[in-house]
Ligand code: SAM
């Protein structure tokens with residue numbers, strides 16, 4: 001069992017498969033001329049499997065594949081099918097653009113739940129956010145995966161002045177479609193144009209939604225990052241991920257492994273432990289994993305607090321989101 005010094009059991013591993021992506025979301029990927037990590041520096045398929053097995057032997061029960069965009073990696077099918085052999089709940093976070101090519105593989109691998117990112121229901125705004133014209137494909141793929149029986153959660157990063165006026169449109173979508181929308185507070189990362197006044201908080205979101213609907217809180221699990229709500233007569237639900245205004249670090253059970261094989265014990269952790277180099281040198285990586293998790297800070301990587309009004313993104317020592325894996 002992997003425990004930190006606050007007695008939090010860590011049984012959920014998020015593996016980033018790549019820092020490459022076919023979209024260019026400005027809040028995630030800093031610049032157009034961003035240099036992707038060369039393939040040789042990434043964990044190879046067999047390395048991912050062996051490292052994941054070590055984590056599973058220590059009590060990891062859930063694995064989420066992420067990135068960058070996990071579905072742009074050439075050997076992603078092989079990786080998915082290899083990890084499907086482990087006794088874990090396997091899932092994935094994707095921008096959805098390529099899901100039509102992977103629905104069969106995900107089904108074969110026993111993946112039942114997907115997180116798909118879509119920050120706007122307007123095609124023009126999609127281009128503004130992602131610098132690519134993939135709204136129709138993404139939207140169609142969300143529908144496709146729902147129709148094929150997957151539990152689909154849609155991640156929406158909410159930013160003031162960009163898409164905060166669309167919350168009720170997203171909630172309206174949940175009426176006749178069994179889709180689970182999750183509004184995420186905008187988080188600061190290296191080079192992502194974050195400003196405290198662009199954060200649209202959980203309370204602001206609830207205020208806006210409550211003007212049109214009567215949301216009823218749904219009881220959650222201690223590890224939940226999302227505060228969930230239902231609305232009478234709606235097939236879907238919505239939730240808020242309030243990382244900034246009401247962090248949920250107390251119940252954190254998550255470990256992140258970057259595509260270049262480094263452990264991050266928190267989305268905002270400053271320190272990382274290089275597992276891949278040690279693994280390639282034939283070292284036992286278990287002591288490295290244990291030491292890394294024991295050094296985990298109580299909240300938000302020890303870098304800021306929920307009182308973020310005076311925070312500047314540059315004060316946080318971290319990677320950009322695309323190189324961490326959300
Ligand atoms: N490419 C995949 C995708 O877009 O879903 C997986 C990787 S992406 C980094 C994982 C999640 O992080 C996405 O839902 C994305 O919207 C979210 N994300 C990225 N940057 C963020 C930020 N600055 N604040 C909040 N969420 C962010």
Ligand code: SF4
Nearest residue numbers: 021023025028068095
């Ligand atoms: Fe790519 Fe996902 Fe980041 Fe957008 S949020 S740039 S889709 S990795």
